[in-house]
Amino acid sequence: MSAARSAVPRWAAGPLARAGTLLGHHQSVSIVLGGLVAAVILPAIALLPPFNGFGTQKDWVGGFANAGVFVLLAIGLNVVVGLAGLLDLGYAAFFAIGAYTYAYGASGFTGLDIPFWIMLPVGAGVAALFGLLLGAPTLRLRGDYLAIVTLGFGEIVPVVILNSDPYTNGTNGITGLSQPDLYGLFGVNGFGFTNPWPYFFTVVVIIMVAFMLLYRLEDSRLGRAWVAIREDELAAASMGINTVTTKLLAFAIGATTSGLAGAFYAAKLGVVTPDQFGFTVSFTALAMVVLGGMGNIWGVAAGAFVIYEIQSQGLKQLGGFVQALHVPAFALGPVSVDLGSINFLNYQYLLYGLALVGMMLLRPEGLFPSRRRRRELREAVDEPAELKIEELLEGTES
Amino acid sequence: MTSTAAVGVAPSRPSLGRWSFPVGILVSLVVLYAIVANGAHEQAQDQFINALTIGAIYALIALGYTMVYGIIELINFAHGEVFMCGSFVSWWLLTTLGFSGAISDPIVLAGVLVLAFAVSMVVMGVVGVVIERVAYRRLRNAPRLAPLITAIGVSFILQNIIYVTVSNSIITIPQIIPNPVISFGPVAIREINLFVIVLAVVLMIGLQAFITRTRLGRAMRSTAIDREAAQLMGVDINTTIALTFFIGSALAGAAGVVQGLYFGITAFNIGFQAGLKAFTAAVLGGIGNTTGAAIGGFVIGFLEVISSVYGYGRWSEAAVFGALVLVLIFRPTGILGQAAGDRA
Numbered sequence: 001m002s003a004a005r006s007a008v009p010r011w012a013a014g015p016l017a018r019a020g021t022l023l024g025h026h027q028s029v030s031i032v033l034g035g036l037v038a039a040v041i042l043p044a045i046a047l048l049p050p051f052n053g054f055g056t057q058k059d060w061v062g063g064f065a066n067a068g069v070f071v072l073l074a075i076g077l078n079v080v081v082g083l084a085g086l087l088d089l090g091y092a093a094f095f096a097i098g099a100y101t102y103a104y105g106a107s108g109f110t111g112l113d114i115p116f117w118i119m120l121p122v123g124a125g126v127a128a129l130f131g132l133l134l135g136a137p138t139l140r141l142r143g144d145y146l147a148i149v150t151l152g153f154g155e156i157v158p159v160v161i162l163n164s165d166p167y168t169n170g171t172n173g174i175t176g177l178s179q180p181d182l183y184g185l186f187g188v189n190g191f192g193f194t195n196p197w198p199y200f201f202t203v204v205v206i207i208m209v210a211f212m213l214l215y216r217l218e219d220s221r222l223g224r225a226w227v228a229i230r231e232d233e234l235a236a237a238s239m240g241i242n243t244v245t246t247k248l249l250a251f252a253i254g255a256t257t258s259g260l261a262g263a264f265y266a267a268k269l270g271v272v273t274p275d276q277f278g279f280t281v282s283f284t285a286l287a288m289v290v291l292g293g294m295g296n297i298w299g300v301a302a303g304a305f306v307i308y309e310i311q312s313q314g315l316k317q318l319g320g321f322v323q324a325l326h327v328p329a330f331a332l333g334p335v336s337v338d339l340g341s342i343n344f345l346n347y348q349y350l351l352y353g354l355a356l357v358g359m360m361l362l363r364p365e366g367l368f369p370s371r372r373r374r375r376e377l378r379e380a381v382d383e384p385a386e387l388k389i390e391e392l393l394e395g396t397e398s
Numbered sequence: 399m400t401s402t403a404a405v406g407v408a409p410s411r412p413s414l415g416r417w418s419f420p421v422g423i424l425v426s427l428v429v430l431y432a433i434v435a436n437g438a439h440e441q442a443q444d445q446f447i448n449a450l451t452i453g454a455i456y457a458l459i460a461l462g463y464t465m466v467y468g469i470i471e472l473i474n475f476a477h478g479e480v481f482m483c484g485s486f487v488s489w490w491l492l493t494t495l496g497f498s499g500a501i502s503d504p505i506v507l508a509g510v511l512v513l514a515f516a517v518s519m520v521v522m523g524v525v526g527v528v529i530e531r532v533a534y535r536r537l538r539n540a541p542r543l544a545p546l547i548t549a550i551g552v553s554f555i556l557q558n559i560i561y562v563t564v565s566n567s568i569i570t571i572p573q574i575i576p577n578p579v580i581s582f583g584p585v586a587i588r589e590i591n592l593f594v595i596v597l598a599v600v601l602m603i604g605l606q607a608f609i610t611r612t613r614l615g616r617a618m619r620s621t622a623i624d625r626e627a628a629q630l631m632g633v634d635i636n637t638t639i640a641l642t643f644f645i646g647s648a649l650a651g652a653a654g655v656v657q658g659l660y661f662g663i664t665a666f667n668i669g670f671q672a673g674l675k676a677f678t679a680a681v682l683g684g685i686g687n688t689t690g691a692a693i694g695g696f697v698i699g700f701l702e703v704i705s706s707v708y709g710y711g712r713w714s715e716a717a718v719f720g721a722l723v724l725v726l727i728f729r730p731t732g733i734l735g736q737a738a739g740d741r742a
Contacts, residue, residue, distance in 0.1 A: 087546050137727040143542055144473045145726055148677055151475075152719040155674060163712045230541075279670065283554060290547055346566075350558035356551030357533050360544050 027215050035208035039201060054317055062196035067308040068203030069265045073281075074288040074304035075207075075214055075297055076257025081286065082294035082370075083218060084250035085230030086139075087147040090154025091285050094255040096161065096277035097130050098123035098262025100168065103272045106178035109169065116180035120206075120263050127259020128252045135251040139244055154282050161274040173273030180267050191267075199268050206264060207301075210257060215297060217253070226250050227295075280349065284311075287352040290359055292366055299368025315344040423693075430700050437707035445707050447591045451660060453699020454598035458653035459676035460683070460691040461605065462526075462646030468622045468686035469642045470538065475549040476529055478673015479556035480522050480647045484654020485664040486560055487518040489571045492658070500576035510574060518655045519648035526647025527640045535636070553669070560666040568665045571658035594656050601652060602692050605645065609688065618642055622686065671715065675702075678722040684732030693733060697721075 045051055046060030055063075073095065080088045101123040105114040114122075138149045161168045168174070179191040180202065191198040217223050225246045228236040237243050266272045284307070292303020319342065359366065434449065435442035459481050466474045491514055501507040533552050537545040575590045609615035617638045620628040629635050657672075658664055679698045683690025698718055705714040725732065 081543070085541065085543050087543055089550065137723060141726055141730055144467075144471070144546065145681075145730070147475075147546055148473055148674075148681075149723060149726065152674055152678075152722055155671070156716050156719045159712075159715050163716075283550070286547070286550070294543075346562050347558070349554050350562060353551045353554030353558060357548045357555065360540075360548045360551070361533070361536055364540070364544055 028212050031208055031211045031215065035204050035211075039204045043200070054313060058196055061200045063309070063312055065196055065199040065203050065268060066265075066312070067305050068200070068207055069261045069268075070285065070288065070308045071207055071301050071304040072203070072210060072261035072264070073258055073285045074292065074300050075210060076254045076261070077285045077289050078292075078294065078297060078300040079214060079217070079226070079257070080250050080254035081289050082296070082300065083223065083230065084226040084247055086143060086247060086251060088150045088251065088254060089147050089279075089282055089286070090134075090150035090152070090157070091254070091258055092277045092279065092281035093150075093154045093157035094127040094131060094258035095262040095265070095281060096157050096272075096274070097127045098259030099266035099272045099277070100161065100174070100262075101126045101259070102263040102266040103174040103177055106267070107174050108176050109174045113178055116178065116263075116267050119267075120260060123263030123266075124256045124260040127262065128256040131252040131255025132248060135248045139247045139251060151279075154279055158274040158277050161277075168274070171274065173271055175271045177266055177270045177272070179270065193270050203264060206260065210260070211297065211301070214253075214257075218297065222246065222249060283349070283352065287356055290356055290366060293368040293370060294366055296366070296368055296370035299366055299370070302368055303366065311345075311348055315348060319344045430704075433704055434700070434707060437704065437709075441707075443586065445703055447587055447595075449700045449703035450696065451591045451594045451699070452702060453696035454594050455653050455656050455660070455695075456672070456676050456679050456698045457692040457695025458598055458601065458649045458656070459672060460679035460695045461602070461688055462650045463673075463677050463680040464683070464685055464688055464691035465618075465642050465646045467680065468688075469618060469639055470534070472534060472545050472549065473677065474529075474534075474643075474646075475546070475673070476533075476552040476556060477646070477650055478669035478671075478676065479553045480526055480529075480669070481650040481654045481657070481672055481676075482664065482666065482669030483525065483556055483560065484518045484522045484651035485571065485657045485668070486564060486654070487521050487651065488514045488655040488658045489569060489664060491517055492572045492574060497572045497574055499572055499574070501574045502576060507574060507576075514655050515652055518651040520651075522651030522654065523644040523648035526643040526650075529647075530640055530643040535639075553673075557666055557669060564666070566666065568663050570663055573659060573662045575659055590660055594660055597652070597656070601649060602688075605649070605688060608645075614638070614641060675715075675718050678718050678725075681722060681730075682725055682732055684734040687732070687734045690732055690734035 042064050043057060043061050046055075046057045046064075051060065054060075073091065077088060077091050080086050080091075102116075102119045104110050105112050105119040105122060106116065134149065134153055135146075138146050162170055164170070179193065180198070181190050182198070183189065191202075218226075225236065225241045228239065228241060229243055229246055233243055236246075269276075285304075288304040288307050289300050291307060292301070293299030322342065322344075430449070431442070431446050434446050438445040459477065462477050462480070463474065466472060466477070492510070495510065497510065501510060529552055533548040534545050537548060573590075575593060577588055577590055579586045579588055580592060581587075609618060617628065617633045618641065620631065620633055621635060621638045625635060628638075654664075657668070675698050676695065679694030680691045681694070682697055683692065683694030685691075698721075701717055701721060702714045705711060705717045710717070
């Protein structure tokens with residue numbers, strides 16, 4: 001930062017420094033600016049080569065809107081995993097609950113047609129309720145149990161949706177969901193399913209609002225309590241933090257964000273089916289948080305965007321690129337390798353798995369770490385395996 | 399972290415006599431039989447044996463969860479995938495040897511079975527040791543979140559290695575055990591069921607004997623109780639933990655072979671649900687307790703069969719998950735678990 005600043009002429013140094021201070025001290029300003037920049041630059045990038053060769057601007061903007069859904073998922077999961085240090089492996093369940101809530105509120109299936117803008121918070125609220133219901137019994141237990149219970153919950157929710165035909169229409173899902181409507185504001189009535197622009201701008205606004213709220217939370221008493229619990233639950237409890245309520249709040253806030261993303265996603269697709277919400281969604285969101293940098297909301301958002309674009313565009317284009325190279329098939333030991341015929345999309349989750357393990361071993365703080373998290377994770381890994389004070393204390397506690 | 403789990407240490411329950419355990423098992427079996435019979439009618443016996451067989455598979459997987467948790471307090475999410483890989487090893491072996499169906503010659507059959515189990519158990523045991531060495535050992539003193547994340551990462555790696563290299567759909571495994579019904583008086587049991595149940599019981603007794611009677615078993619127990627103290631007493635912690643992973647993964651490998659023999663199919667994604675159910679079994683029995691894990695496995699087997707004979711087969715997963723949540727709420731230490739403040 002300082003190197004960059006020294007390179008600017010003296011007359012600009014003052015205002016730039018002031019702008020830097022403003023951005024540093026008023027995250028809301030940087031968030032709004034970041035959102036606006038993303039809203040302008042991303043569609044512009046889609047027009048530049050080589051990106052314009054991969055699809056029309058419309059395709060790209062639609063893709064960005066979907067990426068926005070995953071950014072929302074990731075920054076919500078970041079509160080649970082990154083700030084509070086709880087491993088939630090059933091995050092997609094809340095995504096599904098938000099989406100189905102929207103489907104109930106705004107489709108021919110129930111005959112209701114509640115506006116999108118009302119169903120958005122309702123979907124988030126219902127997901128939060130389920131988060132509380134699931135978290136209340138399990139958050140009293142140790143973290144590992146939360147991981148396995150959420151894993152089970154994430155597995156059960158799609159099964160329940162699949163099996164409850166009369167209420168969810170089973171495998172076929174609920175179709176014909178209403179589109180959002182701005183009632184003529186900005187000249188937009190129904191969003192339609194062919195025009196991605198309103199969805200893109202909507203998701204940017206939703207992300208900006210969520211970002212601000214989550215950022216404020218992180219810097220609040222509650223946020224500090226999350227970090228305290230993550231770093232040492234026992235010490236946090238002795239300092240008077242109610243660990244169960246605090247963890248429950250983190251869990252519920254994560255679920256809320258997931259439900260919000262689900263409601264938006266359902267409205268954008270116009271259809272919900274149980275197979276959209278499998279474990280791979282939870283796993284992808286986790287990979288986004290870990291790769292982006294647990295605890296750093298900016299890093300997580302960037303990680304989510306990059307990973308989404310790699311999986312939706314990058315791997316596909318890589319396949320086309322390798323095919324265009326016309327590498328002849330060669331033998332690698334007993335296996336014959338034909339690079340041109342490889343479908344790189346199949347390797348997606350293998351890559352995530354490798355990335356997760358490699359990341360945790362080599363750079364546990366993620367690509368864009370928060371300073372505090374980095375120090376915590378580094379210290380712990382680098383410390384030699386000798387008797388530590390905490391372990392001595394732990395041995396005597398029960 | 400240290401004072402809680404103990405691999406294989408049966409809890410002392412002075413208030414109940416020494417016969418309480420076998421009597422409890424017997425009474426439970428009678429009650430379970432009645433429940434199954436009430437739903438299954440004329441197939442009562444078949445379904446009862448089916449439940450025992452499925453339960454044996456879950457029990458074998460659950461042992462690995464409980465041993466690893468007992469010794470390093472980590473939920474090894476990759477364990478279910480080890481089971482899945484074990485089934486693929488046996489598929490590879492049997493098809494490479496050119497078998498496609500039942501083997502009628504008992505000597506050949508016995509030889510092939512021994513070979514299949516030996517290969518699968520050793521291969522998966524080694525895989526387990528490699529997983530521990532690469533993914534978990536360095537993180538032993540890291541924040542708890544770190545090894546959990548690598549565990550889930552390893553599970554995806556294993557699953558997707560099979561997915562991209564072997565098959566992305568269901569494959570059939572030759573069912574080499576012929577299927578005549580053997581009758582013991584009024585009890586009729588198929589050879590395969592008998593084989594699976596006997597095998598599981600033999601492996602469990604062997605494990606129990608290993609843990610309680612041998613030097614290495616004692617090293618495992620002491621490491622589980624207090625790692626530092628065990629180290630001070632001269633126990634090689636790394637070897638002991640690697641050994642635990644080897645045994646646990648070998649048992650999962652054996653379960654994988656059984657999966658092929660009994661169901662005749664496997665797929666790259668069977669490990670996930672099997673792992674979840676087996677973990678539930680381990681929690682149900684009291685995690686860290688090998689006897690408990692075995693009992694938990696059979697409980698899950700019965701839960702599954704009972705839900706299917708009463709016509710709710712599609713809900714069996716929900717039933718297992720419900721059981722997990724209920725146990726965690728009302729008795730987080732499980733059926734046989736010791737009271738452990740840290741864990742609960």
